[in-house]
Amino acid sequence: MLDRLSRDIEALLFATDRPLSIDELCELTGSGEDSVSQAIERLKAALEESGHSLVIAEIAGGFRLMTDATHGETVAQLFEDRRPGRLTRAAIETLAVVAYNQPCTRAAVEAVRGVNCDSALKSLLERNLIRICGRQETVGRPLTYATTEDFLSYFGLSDIDHLPRRREIEEILSTGMPAGQDSDLFEENRG
Amino acid sequence: MSADACRISLDAFEGPLDLLLYLIKRDELDIYQIEAAVVAEQYLEYIRKALELDLDVASEYLVMAATLTSMKSRALLPASRGQEADEIGEAEALMRQLVLYKAFKEIAQDLRESEDLWRNIFPSAGERERWSADSPPAIPGQLTIIDLLTALEELSAPADKAPDQRISRPVLTIAECVEELGGKLQTGVWTTLSALTGIGFGRSRIVGFFIAILELVRLGRLVLRQRRPFAEIEVLRTEFW
CATH class of the missing domain: 1.10.10.10 (Winged helix-like DNA-binding domain superfamily/Winged helix DNA-binding domain)
Structure with a gap:
């Protein structure tokens, strides 16, 4: 015993x-x-x-x-009628970008994926896998997104540092994220 | 080319970067040494077919097509000074974007595997249902039968005034207002706006009636008057109704 x-x-x-x-x-x-x-x-x-x-x-x-x-x-x-479906590919890609870059704006996600991510972000918010965590203090003060505790539970992660291949991604990211389209515009004007 | 090979679907791709990665993989190209001319050719070919088949091509795909075309045409021209740097910058920016997107695509695949695994793992439910944070628990002995009876008595006592609650109609159309006005107005009798709308029905009804009245005045079916500023608006039905 x-x-x-x-x-x-x-x-x-x-x-x-x-x-x-x-x-x-x-x-x-x-x-x-x-x-x-x-x-x-x-x-x-x-x-x-x-x-x-x-x-x-x-x-x-x-x-x-x-x-x-x-x-x-x-x-x-037991949960047949209330278990949500698998995430769409757009949603899961969007979630990946947010997870490794949080807090992160919509423009930043779109810069990585090269497509509009509005509806993907919306569905992730609805499923409480991401949350709005504030605004970026740049032109237009865009909303920023971060992952939630539900995100960790959903993917069986103990904490955000245990994301798969975290170091590798950080290395790629450190060589420079492509800037979001709107921020790019203003940088060019300044230069 | 067989019919199958011609079948083009952009739906299978998550945007232009995804399509480019597919083409690079298909043609066994080196992502770090992209030759603008080769990639552009393949990409444009794909988009052209999609357009021929009259498929909806999202604007993002066309933007990428324009970028690649510009890269390709620059690669064909003899380089002038300063232009070369631009060219390399452009190609490098695209390469970096592709490498980054490829990494996230793989991460997304990893997450998908975790999703499939953890969707099938269920935690103990604990007391979630019984003692959820939404409904504070009642403490045994906190209330007596007298409290219950008092509550019941309060419920069955006659109300001295009508409850404040209103049932609001979502939308009141102007046409409905006109119809109601027609029923209420008698020719030759001045009627106040408040008598027409009735009191306590909320702002939208007053606004709706007011707009309807203005419209009817414009058509000459009604006449308006107001004896002094902020006084009641009065309405008279004319013979043109």
Whole structure:
């Protein structure tokens, strides 16, 4: 049988409706970080050994108890009528640009993709995968967009630093983003 | 060329950059050493076919076609001084854009794989349904049966005045206003605007009636008068109604 701390954590992760961070788990169980991390490892191992359909996932800044992907189709039936469809290619490309460039304006996304991204941004906002996070202090004060916590959960990311191939993209980006069309215009005028 | 090879669809592409990447890959060209003339030729060929087939070609594709054409024509001309730098700048800008877009396209593919995986992984629902943040929980013992009865009594007490709530019609057309005016106005009797619109129906009804009245005055069917500034507007139906 599992130790008390592991079972406490299991109960917390079962009952929570959001990811619980290590700090929160420490506070809720009154234990130190090391013992909590070790207890999580024991819990993970126990779930795996006993062949359960549940796993502990590190997602959106914390831990959650989740179903195993192999049971996806069975569970999906429960949500058939309310589970949103897959993202369109335009939406997922737009989301990729926003994720690596946030906060990022519409013009910046369009400069990368070379097409109008209005409707893609709108559908991402509707699905709460991105949010409006402010305005850029340039001519026209365009809105800027950033990703949400739902974005992390949706793609199973623990945090924004764990985006795939982050470093490679940063390298390409550091050689210079193509400027948005409107900012280009003004730069030329100045020069 | 077979019929299949001629089948052109721009729908499959996410814009001109996507199409260019496809052509570069298809013809096994080096993305870092793009020859403007070669790429432009292929791209324009593709767009031309799309136009011949009378497909809707989005303006973005045409802008790229113009850029490539200009790059190509410059490549054919003998270079004058200063022009060469422009040319390289243009080609390099396009190369950089393509490399960047290609990277994001691959990222999007990675994200798609994550999406497909995580769409099939479900978290424990917790107490989301029962104790959602939207509905604060009632604390046991907080209320008594007396509170319930009092609430019931308040509900069944006769209201001393009509509730403030109004049911608003979304749109009132001018034609509807004219029709209603016709029913209410009698020839030879001055009637006030407020008597016509009725009180408490909101601004849009007053505005609608006012515009309808102005229109009818213009047509000579009504006469307006106002005894002094801000006084009630009065309306008289003429014999031309």
